[in-house]
Amino acid sequence: MSTAFLLVCALCLDAALGEPGWLWSRIRHPAVMMGNVIGWLDKRLNQGGQRRLKGVAVVLLLVFGALVLGRVLALLGPVVEVALCAILLAQKSLVEHVRDVGEGLRTSLIEGRAKVAMIVSRDTRDMTEAQVARSAIESAAENLSDGVIAPAFWFLVAGLPGLSVYKAINTADSMIGYRTDKYRDFGWAAARLDDVLNLIPARLTCVMIVALSGQWARWPQMVADARRHISPNAGWPEAAMARALNVALAGPRSYDGKVRDLAWVNGDAPRDIGAPEVFRACNMLWRVWGLALGLLSVWVGVSFFL
Template sequence: MFFGVALIAYITDRLFGEFPFIRHPIVLMGDFITAFQKRFYRDSILRGFWLVFWLLAAVLAIVTPITLIGNPWILGIIASTGIAGKMLYESVNNVLSDPSSIRYLVSRDTQNLSESEINKAAIETYAENLSDGVIAPLFYLLVFGLVGLFLYKAVNTLDSMVGYRNERYEKFGKVSARLDDLLNYLPSRITAVIILTFFGKLSALKKTWHYGAQHESPNAGYPIAAMALSLYVSLGGPTSYFGTIKNKPYFGEGKREITDGDVRSALALQWKLDTLVILLLAAGVYA
């Protein structure tokens, strides 16, 4: 277990967030994916497999020598670039003062969203990305070290860029999407349990599993359902994407009019999460 590196990484992210003076590793991965598509894209599962293969091979070739440094402080600072806790919190919190900023956080149509729909989108984004941006990276960093962290981030970046079920990516992005589903299976459910625990709603675990399973993603629904049940709100529901309404199921059993106060209640989870993670990682270092 890489407790020391993970502790340094988490605290560094919470204190400093993204480093504006470097080109972020995730951006570099995105550049690789874009360049590969421009030259090698075909409507083919095999061609999509080669995209995954070469990106993961490149990440492995770059990160493995870095791990030989052996200095936990250097490794922890590098690892912090794979954790997005501060950026996630600030981005969602910013929606409260600048509702139009929701367009940077979601893929749904945002031009005509009501205040309630903006707040709902903000809470859903926060819940889902607690898993993708915080818990999952920490999980793979703890278990597999720096290599595990950045391989996970590579797969997650692939899914965010090509893992769509549309005409262009149905085949090309299939391997990326399925691998992302596999890697997020445990972290998404761990995140749901953490949310329920902090809100004192572990009794709603069975309902969380019921609602979570209704999401079209095998993983995203669980943290969203946990947050909805914890806040007594209903998330999900009909949502517009590219001008077409998608009739998504509702997650939760509470009110459907989502307020700024509900967003603040969701964000209040952050200091509890910070305390838990830092204490657990510190205990791991001590042990």
């Protein structure tokens, strides 16, 4: 079976089942196991001197281990490949988490803050309704790229080994890839490699959103916003999502009690937004998923007749 066909099956399986709680309450999710390994390495190696060198060694170990594990698991057959790929995709769970923020805002601002706190790392206690909505939409755009399109891309390029490497590095970046005193050196290699692995998927996600929203005429402004963004990759899907929904994203936000005056994305668009815009973002998540599925299905069909 072709890798594209397996990916089509995995995308459909993830969309149908998402993250079944009954399963992960009984066994550990692969991402959790990756996180446990990274946490163990962090605890033992992130101390003393030569932290950047130690961080590089951790990344090399993760890449090698993920490659070997992915190759071994792929030998178990296409059913295992499809199941593992579906598990490591996050389409349905992403939509559910973002939609929960919209539903929370419909109930109350306090409930909206509680829901968005589950998907962002910034301070949420004093957020306004617009800030909650913006945070949810930004998370939707960024995680569409690194939780759906990037895993699918690397599975398509290199099968289960490629997907395993991507998830290992992406998990490492989320745990140790911070610009803090503790992780600036130790997490440097994980953060830089994650940037490289997301370089194409982030721009691909942007193009897909633009194609669906018909915002090609505003491409130069999107590029400018993406280049001003704090992240070399997250700004691309955010810039596209902001224009698809006609909302302003990013801007100042608080981390650990300190306000960071970050650049606005599509800053001239409306900033006073709420639950309706969050639900529209969820709709765009499914539209991008549908476009990806459609393109892959055409690829599989054409390959079948060639």
